[in-house]
Amino acid sequence: MSLYLLFDVGNTRLKWAAVESTQQPSDRQKKLWAYSGSISSKSLASPEHRAELADYIAKTLPKPDAIGFTCVAGKGVIENLQSLFPQWSDISWKQLKGDSQYNSLRTLYQDPSKLGADRWAAVIGARALSNTNTLIINAGTATTIDLLSSNGVHYGGWILPGLELMHKSLEGNTAQLPLAVRDETSYGFGLSTNNAIISGCDAAQIGAIQYAIQLAKEMNHPVEKVWIDGGNAKILAAQMSKFKGQSSLTVESTETIEGLVLRGIWAWLLQNL
Template sequence: MSLYLVFDVGNTRLKWAAVESTQNPADRQKKGWAYSGSISTKLLASADHRTELADYIAKTIPKPDAIGFCCVAGSEAIANLQSLFPQWNDVSWKQLQGDSIYPGIRTLYADPVKLGADRWAAVIGARALATSNTLVISAGTATTIDLLGSNGVHYGGWIMPGLALMQESLHTNTAQLPLVESDPRQAQSGGFGLSTTEAIGFGCEAAQFGAITRAVQLAKEINHPIERIWIDGGNAPILAKQLDLLAKQCGLLIEPIEGLVLRGIWAWLLKAS
């Protein structure tokens, strides 16, 4: 039985998962893997934390047949990641990038090399799950929205500050506005704020919701009406709650899913191996 180890090195979090050859990335379980974890990406810069992470993973799973990863945290993070398992120096590391080929889909990006690897991995993950006209949303440090047609064409997307970055920007660049932090555990459909805190929190959420609504409209205008929205990331519960009304109005399936980037790396690794 083959075993694959996959890493998603984001700006904020490093996530990993181990999957077996008997598993299928098209499986829509909450998680398609038995072993997984997450740490702050900043800890990857510490030799002690790298040793601790490597020891934990090596004791948790057998030696993998291949390791796949994508990274948006820079070349130093890649070097630190690939130093994790000296005892597995014969295991092949495969890096998914914005121009990596995946059968059945292609991007219209002018320069695919500059397409974020995490966005491309999420698009691949979405394609592995369904073949409908889809918005692929990652709601993390940044919020990214990508359009994937049922024909397998990635029509591009948008990148905007995530909720925390929006809120921090208002606090940092104004004299009196407080720092507001949205809590995914208390997700609610916000109206007009009746306090400054609510005005900031609901306003930032409305900005994200407005972008997604416009993306749905634009997809319809270019003859790729959205049937499904996959949404991943730390702010997914907040945005998914906000999208309930849109789903009812437009007949959409809103599907929060954990580890969409990891799933995409996994699907790609199966084709690349």
């Protein structure tokens, strides 16, 4: 049995997981990863933190047969990542990029090398799970929305500030607006400044998703499935559920999922061993 180690290095979090060759990226069980974890991406800048991370993983896992990764945090971060396991110098590190090839998929991006590796990995991960017309949402530091059709074509997508960036932008660029704090009443039209900010930013995100669903329908690729991943996934999914049945643009099958990028790295790695 082989073991594969996967890394997803984002702007905020570094996530990793280990999977066994007896598993498949299309598996849907809740406890998919044999081993997984997450830390701040900034930890890679510290030699001490890198040593702690490498020691922790090496003591927890047997030596993997291959390592796959994506990184959107820059070349220096990649170098730090690949320096983690000098004792495993013979292991092949395989980097998934925006222009990496994947069987059964192609992107219409004008320059695929400029496509975010995390977005492309999430598209691959979504493809591993279903062959339907799919909207892929990664709700993290930025919110990305991508359309993948049942014919395996990625029609591009959008990048907008994530919820926290929206909140901080209002706080940092206005004289009297505070940093908003989410509470249970933050829905609908805000009756306080705090809730007006929270609800307004939520509305902007949900509005973008609804608009994407509308555009996909006009393109004759009506969305049948929405996958939402990332730190704000549960927030967006909860807000979307409140519109269920109230709009002709509502998608019946909307699901949050953890590790969609890691799943995509895994599927791609299996084609490149």
